[in-house]
Amino acid sequence: MPTRPGCGENCAATEHRPGTSVDGPATDRRRRPSSGVDVPDEHSPCAGSLPRVPAKLEGKVATAPPRPSRTQPVAVSELATTVDAHLTAPDRAHVQVGGVTLRAQHVRPGDLFAALPGTRVHGADFAAQAVANGAVAVLTDAAGAEKVHDVPVLVHPDPRGVLGRLASRVYGDPSAKLAVWGVTGTSGKTTTSYMIDSALRAAGRATGLIGTVETRVAGDRLDSALTTPEAPDLQALLAVMVECGTTDVAMEVSSHALRLGRVGGVGFAVGAFTNLSQDHLDFHPDMEDYFRTKAELFDGRARTEVVCVDGEWGPRLVTDHTVTVATTKPAHWTATDVTVSATGEQTFTAHGPDGVTLDVALRLPGDFNIANALLAVACLHSQGVPLDAVREGLRDVQVPGRMQRVDEGQDFTAVVDYSHKPAAVALALDAVRARATGRVITVLGCGGDRDTAKRPLMGEEAARRSDVLVVTDDNPRGEDPALIRAAMLHGALAVPDDERGEIVEIGDRRRAIEHAVSLARTGDVVVVAGKGHETGQEIAGVVHPFSDVDALTDAIRGATR
Incomplete structure (x- = not known):
């Protein structure tokens, strides 16, 4: 099973996106380790009579995901029965579990730690840390069980497959x-x-x-x-x-x-x-x-x-x-x-x-x-x-980054859209073409460390539907961005000359957006596609603050001064 680059404990595959981070907001992320500091129960959303997410969590991914302020602990033997797991220490069947996590650094006293097999490491390698942090039980497979000591272990051949049912039971369905x-x-x-x-x-x-x-x-x-x-x-x-x-x-x-x-x-x-x-x-x-x-x-x-x-x-x-x-x-x-x-x-x-x-x-x-x-x-x-x-x-209804108009009083239309797959690019550009009285100018990139087959297809779809296509970078992650752009250009340039417009390559996304805006005239439509609501650009493992909406707004303001 594929794994996200840099993925460690318990990580098999994710669709993690830049601009957000399991360790905190993108602007704070610089390859730093997790602080391991949990949100205390008294700060739990809706704790007491305050039905709201605490200010320290608003607009962020909390270091530890929010939990309810109260749970009714469940005996580990009952959890074993719920998911049909083998309990290694029947003499400790009475142990009570009050929470579940698959991150050792987020364990709270009384938690069950889910030690899942990964493609690079096994979650059980972190079991000792989890137990030290207060885990009272572990869910894992047979290979993981050999690495767990001092607490009862629920052994299941597919721990990931049963983790949801187990967590549902702990949190009261x-x-x-x-x-x-x-x-x-x-x-x-x-x-x-x-x-x-x-x-x-x-x-x-x-x-x-x-x-x-x-x-x-x-x-x-x-x-x-x-x-x-x-x-x-x-x-x-x-x-x-x-x-x-x-x-x-x-x-x-x-x-x-x-x-x-x-x-x-x-x-x-x-x-x-x-x-x-x-x-x-x-x-x-x-x-x-x-x-x-x-x-x-x-x-x-x-x-x-x-x-x-x-x-x-x-x-x-x-x-x-x-x-x-x-x-x-x-x-x-x-x-x-x-x-x-x-x-x-x-x-x-x-x-x-x-x-x-x-x-x-x-x-x-x-x-x-x-x-x-x-x-x-x-x-x-x-x-x-x-x-x-x-x-x-x-x-x-309005949806951030989905056909979102940016209006600074300019005489052309400017749109930010999350379209980042071939069919979505085609649909978005068809939609703006239907109401454009001028040209369609598109800024588009493709993400790194993801589906490589769609890159030429995205280039092709955009080239067929744009009077000007600016190929740029979009979260190259661990890949060489020039190679990603080359794959997109291969698809774009495969479109016959009489079926496409001008094609430009500008790697720097902000400069690409500024170039597109500089070309725009009355009645044109500028479409910046791919990132939508995102607020980060991931390059070589580091997420840099970046918003298409902000960059497009700045470019329009700069061009109309």
Whole structure:
């Protein structure tokens, strides 16, 4: 199984993104070790009568993920039974477990430490540190059990696969006390989750949000290091939300989360599928494996399944009980009477079962956002959310870094978008082309240490749809950025001359954005694609502060002085 460069203890594979860090905010990260300082219980979100994330956590990834202020300890023997694990010390079956972590430096007294096998090291190598920090039990495999001493060990052949269920038991099965709305797919997870969250809030629900851009608890925000947190962190987070009085949680479910068991033990009220296109083929051997992993959300985990069937993959998920959504073919939910304003705002009419209709207005441009909104409508209607609240929530929703306009009074349109895969690049550029009266000028890079096959494809899609394409860097990580750009240029230059515009290579991302802005004239559209909401640029293992929104804003201000 692939591993993230620099990954150590218990790390098999992640979709960790720059601009966020498990050790703290990107601006503080300089290869430093974790401080090992936990957030004390009295500072837990919603502790006492204060239903909020503490100020020290707002806008950050906490050194140790938040936990509920209270748990009911569970006997280690009961946990062994829950996950069908062998308990090595039956005479210590009474030992009580009050928390779970897979990071030795985050262990609190009374915790169970999950020592998972990795591709480079075994988590059990850190068991002694975990025990010294107060761990009272360890979950691991047979190889790991040989390295653990002094505490009872739960031995299971697939400890990662059962970790979610175990953590759920320790934290009181929090998802059973919430309505969890899970959204999976290649593109649209974030936008659809935000749409669901916005409509639920309009309906008066107390919501939580877990995803690529942020984690939100009781209206307060934490940056997200992973699209879907690791299993014990997710269960603790859901328990915090229960403690805060949350009723509903909109959550992105990545393929990494499904393959690595992060959503084990989570019961979903709704599971939704957006679409599937090439991505993460550094993690999945092929598209079929990628699809099968996504399909795991629809193997009985969700009480209601809602699937967009516009593409080739969605129809394969459909059963007699599936609610279907489509913008291009018959389905339970369809869209008609689509209108698009000069500024990209859209309206359409959603048609559902039994003659249900809803007039929808969106600030977000692009045909793909019609599909996202229709999927959200179908999910919300399936759970009885009032249509007036759905209409209001969709009208007001805005998503950071998703077709986000930057307006400094300039006479051209400027957009930042997270599109970082071939199909998403094509959709975003098609959306802006549809309303551009001038040229489309695109700034695009490709990430390092990730799916290499998509690089020429992204270059090709952007070249076909841009009058000017500026190829630049985007989180080269441990790779030579020039080689990444060369792969993109290979795809871009393969497009016949009469089917593409000008192609420019500028490695420095800030300079690339400034160049694109310097070219813009009245009616043009400048699209800066790839990073979206991110606030860091990872180069050679160091994350440097960088925001496409800020860089584009600065470039426009500088050009219009």
